[in-house]
Structures are given as structure tokens and as C-alpha cells.
Amino acid sequence: MVRLMTVVIRVDPNHPDPESIARAADCLRRGGLVAFPTETVYGLGAHALDLAAVQRLFDAKGRPANDPLIVHVPTFDGMSTLTRRVPATARALADRFWPGPLTLVLERSDRVPGVVTAGLDAVAIRIPSHPVARALLLAVDLPVAAPSANLFTRPSPTRAAHVLEDLEGRIDMVLDGGDTDVGLESTVLDLAHGTPTVLRPGAITIDLLRTVVPDVIYRSAVVHDGEAMASPGLLAKHYSPRAPLTLFEGPADRAIGALAAEARATMATGSRVGILAPREELDVIRTQIGPSTFSPHVEDAGSANDLSEVAQRLYAALRSLDAAGVDLILARTVSADDGLGSAIRDRLHRAAAGRVVVC
Numbered sequence: 001m002v003r004l005m006t007v008v009i010r011v012d013p014n015h016p017d018p019e020s021i022a023r024a025a026d027c028l029r030r031g032g033l034v035a036f037p038t039e040t041v042y043g044l045g046a047h048a049l050d051l052a053a054v055q056r057l058f059d060a061k062g063r064p065a066n067d068p069l070i071v072h073v074p075t076f077d078g079m080s081t082l083t084r085r086v087p088a089t090a091r092a093l094a095d096r097f098w099p100g101p102l103t104l105v106l107e108r109s110d111r112v113p114g115v116v117t118a119g120l121d122a123v124a125i126r127i128p129s130h131p132v133a134r135a136l137l138l139a140v141d142l143p144v145a146a147p148s149a150n151l152f153t154r155p156s157p158t159r160a161a162h163v164l165e166d167l168e169g170r171i172d173m174v175l176d177g178g179d180t181d182v183g184l185e186s187t188v189l190d191l192a193h194g195t196p197t198v199l200r201p202g203a204i205t206i207d208l209l210r211t212v213v214p215d216v217i218y219r220s221a222v223v224h225d226g227e228a229m230a231s232p233g234l235l236a237k238h239y240s241p242r243a244p245l246t247l248f249e250g251p252a253d254r255a256i257g258a259l260a261a262e263a264r265a266t267m268a269t270g271s272r273v274g275i276l277a278p279r280e281e282l283d284v285i286r287t288q289i290g291p292s293t294f295s296p297h298v299e300d301a302g303s304a305n306d307l308s309e310v311a312q313r314l315y316a317a318l319r320s321l322d323a324a325g326v327d328l329i330l331a332r333t334v335s336a337d338d339g340l341g342s343a344i345r346d347r348l349h350r351a352a353a354g355r356v357v358v359c
Helices: 018-029 051-061 088-097 131-140 160-167 206-210 252-268 279-289 307-323 340-352
Strands: 007-010 034-037 042-047 070-072 102-107 122-126 173-176 187-190 197-200 245-249 273-277 297-300 328-332 356-358
Touching: 007 018, 018 034, 018 042, 018 131, 018 173, 034 131, 034 160, 042 051, 042 131, 042 160, 088 102, 160 173, 160 307, 245 252, 245 340, 252 273, 252 279, 252 328, 252 356, 273 279, 273 307, 279 297, 297 307, 307 340, 328 340
Parallel strands: 007 173, 034 173, 070 122, 102 187, 245 328, 245 356, 273 297, 273 328
Antiparallel strands: 034 042, 102 122, 187 197
């Protein structure tokens, strides 16, 4: 891959200046790749109907062709050329949750290249609410395919520095709008194949969706390498730090005890251990590990009583542990298994790639 000069433009997250937005929009129109903040994570944008631009996006991320892209549009009417039909359910959901962190999977039109949808008959669409994303989409006036702006399977970026860690020299431009708000990718809801089905949990929870569409269900899915995915984010290993991560679940006392024992045993071999856990558990974990020749690198995951904080901090904490050079990450998840808690647990399970200890 030819190394590029990645231009970074700092913009006010609430009032981005039109000149910077116009520059980024022109880059997209010419087939360039532009990373920009959304309310969820930073996205890597490409003109969704430009085959060469979309292929550049896949190459830059190292993303396999079986992983579909989400297409971003600025208005509800902007998706009319992307789908064969817009069901009444989609309009009702859009009226309630758009702009926002909800992606709808709908029957795709012939205008959408198959590479965007992994060859499937449906296309994923959303309208983001972040002022920078909205300004860019309105300025470019084209559908923009935008997966997370990171190398494939890495933790998604929640600040511009994370984008540059992975993609500097691979993409044309980054609009730096500071930290994102939600911190987890959008909820993905399939409306193209029978019963409305959540394929990927996110900040728009299933209970919220049911206030509009009562028959919504959730399908926990794992897709293995080579299979076409109905949604991004379904691989068994995804959102993963470089260091192997082991997740400890179950009653707090037993899970903390098992985590502390693993930390002591690992550090006794001279390996560097990172720990990610809710704020309320950190002192107990330190006490149970006890004095040691080596001290673990500890990351505060946020308060278990504030799941929005945990979600917002998650990927930055995983990247911080990698930056600290740890050999192994031991993590605790939140106990809530519904609402935003289910999205946090989904991301941690995939980051652990099957290394889950149930206590």
C-alpha cells in the first residue's frame, strides 16, 4: 500500500467551520478516505457508490469482503435511492431515533454496489447525530460508507489519536472533533428479513425499540471467518486489544478472587498484567492481589452504576492497556445483562475471543 500524508484538521465538535467541512467533502467526492467523529465512534468515510473508493476503504482497514458497511446519509429522504422500499416501521423508528445511534437494515436497491453489502440483499443505513458528521454528510450530498476508523478487529476509535494509531499513512484526512459521546457502535436492527431483529446491541436498547416496534427480538450471533455477515461486528474476535484478554464473569466475590489469582500467577512468571474493571471493584482487586514484585497496570472502566460512562471509556481503556505494553489483560464486565449492559458485554465477549471464565 502506498503511504499517504494523512492531513489532520481540528474542528469544533459543536460548530465545525464550513471551510474545513468543505475540504473534507471535496476529498470524499474525489474518492478519498476521511475519518470523522460520530456520536458513537469515529467512522472512516468513503463515497458509497464509488467502487474504487470503497475498495480503498477495505484495503486501508484490512477489512475482509464478507463484512458489510454501514451507509450514512444526512436525511431520511437521502436513503430513498439505496433501498427498494421503506417500510412504515422504518419511518416510525426514524421519527423516534434518527438522527442517532441506530442502524436499519433494509432491502437494497441496485444502485448500492455489492461490495458495500458483502453481496447480500440488504443494506445497512443510518443518520448520525454528531454535528461534524451531519455537516459533512450535508456538504458532500452523497451516501457515505463509514465503518469504524480502525484496523480490522482492533478496538474502535473514540478520539482522533486512536484513528492515527491505526491508520496514519493509510487514509487522506482526519477531522478531529474530540472524544465521541457514546463510545460503542450503533445498534443494528434488521427490518429486511421478517421479524424485526437486533443483530448488534448498542445505545438504542431493545426496550427502547419495543416502544415503537413491540415485536422486536434480539439474535446473539457469531460469524466465523469467510461467512457473509448480516451486520458489522459479528465475528467471534472483534474490538480486540493486541494483548490477549480474559474476561471474568459471575458473582463479584468469586470472579474477583479468580481474577486476582490469575494476576498473581501471571506476574510471578515475569509477565506484565493489565486489569480493566469497574471503579467500585478496583480497591478489592488490588487488596486480593496483594504485595507483588510486579504491579499490574490498572484501568478504571467507569462506575458500574453509570453504564454510559463504562461504554464511553471502554475502547480508550483497552487501547491504554496496549500502550502500557501489558502481556495479558484481565477484565471484569458489568453485571447488567440488558439495556446498555448487554452492548458492553457483547463487546467484551468479542474482545476476549472466547477466553471467558465463568465463576
